[in-house]
Amino acid sequence: MEYNELFARTELLIGSEAMQQIALKKVILFGVGGVGSWCAEGLIRSGIMNLTIVDSDRVAVANINRQLPATTTTIGKLKVDVLKKRLLEINPTAVITAIPEIYDSESSCSFHLEEFDYIIDAIDSLSNKVHLLVTASKTDAVTFSSMGAGLKLDPQKIRVTEFWKVRGCKLGAALREKMKKGEKPAKPIICVYSEEIQKNRGENALINADENGSFRKARINGTMVQVTAVFGFTLSGLVIQDIIDKVNSKSASFDFIETEVANGHLENSLTVTP
Numbered sequence: 630m631e632y633n634e635l636f637a638r639t640e641l642l643i644g645s646e647a648m649q650q651i652a653l654k655k656v657i658l659f660g661v662g663g664v665g666s667w668c669a670e671g672l673i674r675s676g677i678m679n680l681t682i683v684d685s686d687r688v689a690v691a692n693i694n695r696q697l698p699a700t701t702t703t704i705g706k707l708k709v710d711v712l713k714k715r716l717l718e719i720n721p722t723a724v725i726t727a728i729p730e731i732y733d734s735e736s737s738c739s740f741h742l743e744e745f746d747y748i749i750d751a752i753d754s755l756s757n758k759v760h761l762l763v764t765a766s767k768t769d770a771v772t773f774s775s776m777g778a779g780l781k782l783d784p785q786k787i788r789v790t791e792f793w794k795v796r797g798c799k800l801g802a803a804l805r806e807k808m809k810k811g812e813k814p815a816k817p818i819i820c821v822y823s824e825e826i827q828k829n830r831g832e833n834a835l836i837n838a839d840e841n842g843s844f845r846k847a848r849i850n851g852t853m854v855q856v857t858a859v860f861g862f863t864l865s866g867l868v869i870q871d872i873i874d875k876v877n878s879k880s881a882s883f884d885f886i887e888t889e890v891a892n893g894h895l896e897n898s899l900t901v902t903p
Contacts, residue, residue: 678723688705
């Protein structure tokens with residue numbers, strides 16, 4: 630089974646050059662829970678061939694309602710290991726690197742962010758998220774981030790905007806407040822978010838459930854797969870769309886130059902630097 634066979638329908642839509650560029654990009658994804666796991670699936674099913682997934686957590690029963698790696702047969706297993714197996718079943722020729730670790734200020738350098746074309750943040754530890762976004766913004770990589778997907782029911786209310794323009798999201802507000810007191814991202818970061826705010830109605834149901842997390846949350850909010858999955862697929866879509874846009878932009882530039890040459894406005898010996 631060849632790469633071209635797996636993604637024939639995708640190539641039909643976006644063209645061969647875009648597919649080639651998608652296959653060449655290196656992506657690192659932090660967090661493969663309710664949002665990140667679906668993002669990983671979207672990336673691999675779109676033709677990404679080199680993906681690193683980072684998450685130290687293990688599958689817990691309370692993950693099953695929304696996380697791709699979570700089933701009754703995977704409880705207790707590392708999420709990155711379960712997800713890697715699934716992703717390789719989708720595309721056996723992909724290079725999937727599974728890192729069962731926590732991203733924080735101490736481990737940051739070990740991930741070599743400067744080696745990646747795209748960095749995706751789907752973690753919910755506030756301090757680690759701030760550090761990742763600030764650090765990622767100093768690299769040449771394009772960075773995308775997920776804001777809070779908890780307490781949301783309506784996937785039609787999910788939006789995309791630049792980090793400082795996110796509104797109605799408590800996680801986004803907390804991130805901005807923390808950054809205002811410290812270091813800010815060095816360049817714009819596009820985020821997936823929702824202004825919808827529901828309330829936990831089942832206060833006595835699973836609020837104190839053990840999800841085997843890598844850090845202790847002050848509060849666990851209700852979440853549902855129709856929202857977390859759309860957050861994740863939107864993140865993967867942003868990566869693919871950015872690659873396609875750059876291919877189309879480059880193509881448009883060459884089309885312009887060829888037209889100018891044909892019209893005698895430019896010399897044929899003109900050297901173009903993409």
